[in-house]
Amino acid sequence: MIVLVGVVAMGTLLVLFCCSLYRMAIHRSRKAFLSADPNMPKVEDSRIREVKEWFHAQSFEKAEIVSDDGLKLRAHYLEPEQGGRDAVILAHGYSGKGEDMAVFARFYRERGFIVLMPDSRGHGRSDGHYIGFGWHDRKDYVRWIEYLVKRLGEQARIVLHGVSMGGGTVLMTGGEPLPPQVKCIISDCAYTSVKGILTYQLKQMFKLPSFPLLPITSLICKLRAGYFFGEASAIRQLRNCCKPILLIHGGKDTFVPTKMADELYEAIRGEKEKLIIPEAQHGTSVLVDPASYAESVLRFIQASFGKQTQNA
Template sequence: MKKAKRITELAVPALTVTGLITSAEYLYRYAFKRVPEVPPTSADKQKYADQYYAYVDWLHQQPTQEWYLNEDTAYQLVATYVPAEQATTKAVIIAHGYKGNGETMANYAKMFHEMGYNVLLPDSRAHGHSAGKYITFGWLDRFDYLRWVDDLIKRLGQHSQIVLFGVSMGGATVEMMSGEEMPSQVKCIIADCGYSDIDDELSYLLKRTFHLPKYPLVPAVSFINWRRQGFRLKQVSSVKQLRKNKRPIFFIHGEKDVYVPTAMLNDNYAATQGPKEKWIVPDASHAESFWIDPAAYRTHVAAFLNRYIENPS
């Protein structure tokens, strides 16, 4: 609340050049700078806390491995690997949400593990145990996850069957991956509540949360990010990437999502060029679709996967 109040107070100074620089810098740090720990979940999902920690406990009890990209610790990326109970070529890479980490996806990891998959849980840049000072909202992460794909293939073999799965920022990450050239071992994608592009998402949240207009703050934040990370916010687009996608993709979105509005699902769905399905979950808020009914969620996911993944062991 203090940070939200501070951003709102900066709206008036933003009318001056000096004020704009100050406000944009504060907003940039608020939105892009890594945090030392995972923030508390939203109030509407506090009721799932006991279930959530039970999934985390399950993950801690598994015979996991730590995988790494980059030997230089200043750029090192870390992932947790959960091998399937029976040897299989099936694997899923699970991309976590904004300011989360691989551990926060333990519920999805357990679901896929019970379906017989090897599971890889990366920490994205500037999250968890991975290096990085600033969050890239999936844009640079997409290249990191492509390297995780290559790593899986090296370890599991050329007959690997890989699923890309992500929620929220992770959903956008796998959507953005879809526009890149990927190995044939990547068979399909599941994106839960991913945004259409970060420029629109940031503008939407700025207005909804702080009652501030897009201009001039968002362009100023974009300029700061270009100077620090080498890309402008307009580039960070699931829609543009999905227009190049030919792989099957399953979109999931909560009907009552006010963090990433359902209209963004429609934009993403319209953009993709491959086989596509969507499921709008009644009464679900942002990233709540699994928690409302885990059994129904698993049923929908399994039905999609059964169309594209074979089951050799």
């Protein structure tokens, strides 16, 4: 009897701990633990301040759609001065918001692109009580693609560009049926799957084993957010992707390990390129080597479009 009581007590504590893990990682809340993580680079220099000032000086239009499950999703929409039908959808990272992609928004707008910067579900100004890690977001981004095609017409040419969780989001989106207006996908420092990155982070950040914590937390996630960690896989989605893909990763990324870029690259069945910035940490490739980043991105887009991009 004492043994049984002990087992029940241990099981209860384990479930409660996994509920705490869910609230920390998946539930919509401030992710204070990220600021204490040594694997997350602290980036704040004059370029970041300058691009923030640029962002707040722009006259953005507010865009809004409704997701398949009834959430109101919001985005910033910005047209270039000279007009055009080339567009980019920018996908931000974990616990972020659309405006975090301002450095990319400026880059694309200066080259004649329309820029759409969504706040993913559970982030920023969009509805939602949980983080989808790209899985539920993939269908949201299909809706954003439809929004642009309807607005810009059949001649639109669309690029998907995401960083970190946003990189995983655009890869997972790529596995969905997409219209011909989507010409290519650029994924920067993405993970292979939610299960894979959480297994890595449990060990890296907290020195904890994935079993039995991850299976239990995954079940809680299924009950509360509607998905298992194992099903949220960029690797699996890439099997169905027919769009050209450029993978970018930092050679010194210890938050999402660089080897995940190699695994993703091997999983891509169609046209693909890979750029590793040797000295870059997580999400900093565009700052560490902006020349190589810009050259690779523009060359890749031009090849995917089939002709020179406007003002490239």
